Amino acid sequence: MSDSNGTTSKPMSDVNSTEPIEAVPVRHWGQLISGVIVSVIVIGILYAVATNKNIAWSVVAENLFGPTILSGLWVTISLTVLSMLIGIVLGIMLAVMRLSPNKVLQGVSAGYIWIFRGTPQLVQLLLWFNLALFFPRLGIGEFSIDTNTLISAFVAALLGLGLNEGAYMAEIVRAGILSVDHGQTEAAMALGMRRRKTMFTIVLPQAMRVIIPPMGNELITMLKMTSLVTVIAAPDLLNRAQTISVRNFYIFELLIVASIWYLVLTTIATFAQARLEKRFARGAAASGSMSKRVARNLKPGRVRSSAATVTSDVNVTMKDGAQS
Amino acid sequence: MTHAMITATNVHKSFGHVEVLKGITLEVKQGEVFCLLGPSGSGKSTFLRCINHLERIDSGRLSVDGQLVGYKERDGKLYELNENEIADQRRDIGMVFQRFNLFAHMTALQNVMLAPVEVSGEQRKSARERALQLLDRVGLADQANKYPSQLSGGQQQRVAIARALAMRPKLMLFDEPTSALDPELVGEVLDVMRDLAQSGMTMVVVTHEIGFAREVGDNLVFMDGGVVVEQGHPREVLVNPQHVRTQAFLSKVL
Numbered sequence: 226m227s228d229s230n231g232t233t234s235k236p237m238s239d240v241n242s243t244e245p246i247e248a249v250p251v252r253h254w255g256q257l258i259s260g261v262i263v264s265v266i267v268i269g270i271l272y273a274v275a276t277n278k279n280i281a282w283s284v285v286a287e288n289l290f291g292p293t294i295l296s297g298l299w300v301t302i303s304l305t306v307l308s309m310l311i312g313i314v315l316g317i318m319l320a321v322m323r324l325s326p327n328k329v330l331q332g333v334s335a336g337y338i339w340i341f342r343g344t345p346q347l348v349q350l351l352l353w354f355n356l357a358l359f360f361p362r363l364g365i366g367e368f369s370i371d372t373n374t375l376i377s378a379f380v381a382a383l384l385g386l387g388l389n390e391g392a393y394m395a396e397i398v399r400a401g402i403l404s405v406d407h408g409q410t411e412a413a414m415a416l417g418m419r420r421r422k423t424m425f426t427i428v429l430p431q432a433m434r435v436i437i438p439p440m441g442n443e444l445i446t447m448l449k450m451t452s453l454v455t456v457i458a459a460p461d462l463l464n465r466a467q468t469i470s471v472r473n474f475y476i477f478e479l480l481i482v483a484s485i486w487y488l489v490l491t492t493i494a495t496f497a498q499a500r501l502e503k504r505f506a507r508g509a510a511a512s513g514s515m516s517k518r519v520a521r522n523l524k525p526g527r528v529r530s531s532a533a534t535v536t537s538d539v540n541v542t543m544k545d546g547a548q549s
Numbered sequence: 550m551t552h553a554m555i556t557a558t559n560v561h562k563s564f565g566h567v568e569v570l571k572g573i574t575l576e577v578k579q580g581e582v583f584c585l586l587g588p589s590g591s592g593k594s595t596f597l598r599c600i601n602h603l604e605r606i607d608s609g610r611l612s613v614d615g616q617l618v619g620y621k622e623r624d625g626k627l628y629e630l631n632e633n634e635i636a637d638q639r640r641d642i643g644m645v646f647q648r649f650n651l652f653a654h655m656t657a658l659q660n661v662m663l664a665p666v667e668v669s670g671e672q673r674k675s676a677r678e679r680a681l682q683l684l685d686r687v688g689l690a691d692q693a694n695k696y697p698s699q700l701s702g703g704q705q706q707r708v709a710i711a712r713a714l715a716m717r718p719k720l721m722l723f724d725e726p727t728s729a730l731d732p733e734l735v736g737e738v739l740d741v742m743r744d745l746a747q748s749g750m751t752m753v754v755v756t757h758e759i760g761f762a763r764e765v766g767d768n769l770v771f772m773d774g775g776v777v778v779e780q781g782h783p784r785e786v787l788v789n790p791q792h793v794r795t796q797a798f799l800s801k802v803l
Contacts, residue, residue, distance in 0.1 A: 408646060408648055411650060412652070413652075414603065414639065415643075415644035415646075415713075417636050417637060417638075417639040418636065418664065418667060419633055420632055422667060431652075431654050
């Protein structure tokens, strides 16, 4: 190498070396200052709550796993699950109606969604609870039943939450159905499949990929929405906490108990949802039967299979190309 | 004597104000490979889709194997078929799409088995056996449990052909079956189609594969602007086109 190149050769070798760069990092003073301020505020609040003599933490501790609270927790969980199920079934029905060529079905579905999304959840709960005021007996002809017997607080809660959820699920399901390529429907029709069968065997299973992530969000929202049923005296978590505090006057403590449980439930649901989203974001490239895939997901130390799939695909293509 | 599988008489079709088919009259005989050629927008794909009623014709008559497509005639009056009757009509007509349209959530085998089980009510076991035979016929027996996303375009299209054959159709429609494929994958699909033609299947093929049309085709129609410009045996039309538009098109394609 000549001398003139000698001057450039040094930085060149630096670039090629694997040594980390040693340089003075940029100081982000703004970040540092705002971080300190926020930390001081948060620590202050936590300290104030934790050391507040007026909060009886022992009451929180002894009620957290008390039988009354646990029974309320159970009601909250079952309310959430059952009203989600009602909402899903209803949502699929409404979405299919909305997309059907039948104008009457379309109209009914649109009207339902309009009413149930346009009125507050709380009002709907109260309406179901007070149904007996307008319809003292429900039934057809001689077969009728006292409304108050049929619609207990729990049933009213279920109706209020589930029917409302149906309207929201309908929009989610509709978006999912519309996301499936029309070619899928055409291919099914060309095979002689009827409309209903095409919807349930071809379109909806594929729409699930788009439907499931927002459905997780709905579940988490529903968990918290169930606390509204307290106003119609359904024995949910919040309602149970309040019945205790009415007796012992530890209002704030029992609200903390309820909050802790709500946090636990939403945290679990959030983790579950994150997993689901990851699964469904992987696209249609799912491999193996459903049971195999579930088993694979349950295995400890699971490895992302996408890389492996890609390489095996290439092998397959090459092998096949050689054949033909 | 071979009888007519498809008879089209003065078929018209418009999308809104755009008239796509301006009076198509042609006849496809049983066992024949009938190629539809033409520039894009000439209406050839639309005509193909009319044959199994994926599109509804506005006027004229179109019948498959002596049966009107989408209508029934009683006492000199036409009655529109309901959805289920139309679905039943489509069973006998296989269709292969440009974009394959395999069911993405099912394996190759499940794709092929689906219609025999769900539409014809065939037993799962026998449907499965026949599906495996069909996959073997298109050279994909070893790919039966792969999902469409794990297959190459050529493999997907061959599965799509097997899927259509599973319904034992009397007529197969091909809508530009190789247009979405990488060049090196076109051959494997054309091979399968050639075998199918040799087995005596009636085939209507919309294609840009001039070589395939010349070699396998029994009849060729050149369409442009919604009308049949020229018709004849592929070797004659392709080698010695009579019409100016056919000549212009072929000079660009060949």
